[in-house]
Amino acid sequence: MPLLWNCVLSATLCLSLLWLVLAQQCSDSCKACGGPDNNTCLACKDGWTLHNSHCVDVDECDTTSSGCPSNTYCFNTEGSFECRGCDSACVTCMGSGAARCKKCASGYRMSGAKCVDIDECGENELVCPGLDEFCVNKEGSFYCECAKGFHRKDGVCKAIQTTAAHEKGLFDDIQDEEVEVLQQMFFGVILCALATLAAKGDMVFTSIFMGAVAAMAGYWFSDRGDRLLDSVLRGH
Numbered sequence: 001m002p003l004l005w006n007c008v009l010s011a012t013l014c015l016s017l018l019w020l021v022l023a024q025q026c027s028d029s030c031k032a033c034g035g036p037d038n039n040t041c042l043a044c045k046d047g048w049t050l051h052n053s054h055c056v057d058v059d060e061c062d063t064t065s066s067g068c069p070s071n072t073y074c075f076n077t078e079g080s081f082e083c084r085g086c087d088s089a090c091v092t093c094m095g096s097g098a099a100r101c102k103k104c105a106s107g108y109r110m111s112g113a114k115c116v117d118i119d120e121c122g123e124n125e126l127v128c129p130g131l132d133e134f135c136v137n138k139e140g141s142f143y144c145e146c147a148k149g150f151h152r153k154d155g156v157c158k159a160i161q162t163t164a165a166h167e168k169g170l171f172d173d174i175q176d177e178e179v180e181v182l183q184q185m186f187f188g189v190i191l192c193a194l195a196t197l198a199a200k201g202d203m204v205f206t207s208i209f210m211g212a213v214a215a216m217a218g219y220w221f222s223d224r225g226d227r228l229l230d231s232v233l234r235g236h
Contacts, residue, residue, distance in 0.1 A: 029055035029079065047079030073100070088140060089115035107140035132157040 026033035029048045030041035044055035060081040061074035068074045068083035075082045086093035089108045090101035104115035120142040121135035128135045128144035146157035
């Protein structure tokens with residue numbers, strides 16, 4: 001009896017080892033097989049079905065068992081499937097691209113067999129009602145942009161307030177030489193007026209005229225003398 005039991009156990013182990021060897025040599029789609037070829041499959045892995053000793057891929061997308069969520073579509077793969085997102089132009093779809101949409105998303109309309117972008121800025125209706133803004137179209141939508149020199153505040157385009165630049169006065173940029181010329185012109189006008197009055201024999205104005213001439217001459221020559229002396233000392 002023990003001898004018979006040992007024979008049975010040995011035979012079982014041999015068959016198990018043979019099964020493992022054969023299983024390791026099966027094709028990728030076979031779960032169990034009678035040889036390494038695809039046409040010797042005895043059982044198939046998940047995602048495959050046995051047909052005439054062949055394991056054939058199950059197209060889950062042809063069935064209702066894929067269970068892909070909304071706005072996705074089923075894409076079949078070898079032994080499995082994937083749920084891929086619809087094109088941005090679609091709400092629901094049957095495959096990849098805007099030509100496979102079942103329904104168009106907001107901002108798109110069906111043109112032929114394809115969902116295309118609606119150019120809201122080219123429509124007749126005024127989508128940006130403000131006088132200081134303009135419409136900019138983008139894929140599936142649009143936005144209103146403020147004109148140059150304006151910015152959006154509380155939903156309205158308002159002019160950008162800039163700090164007023166310092167307004168220069170009439171004499172802000174005047175040079176020293178120009179000041180001197182203006183002074184000479186001023187004194188010249190005064191001297192001409194006094195000379196006219198002095199010519200009429202008015203002694204008061206004659207005295208004022210002579211004093212002004214003397215003062216002007218003193219200023220002129222002293223100023224020129226200082227400059228001449230400064231030039232000599234500098235060697236110019």
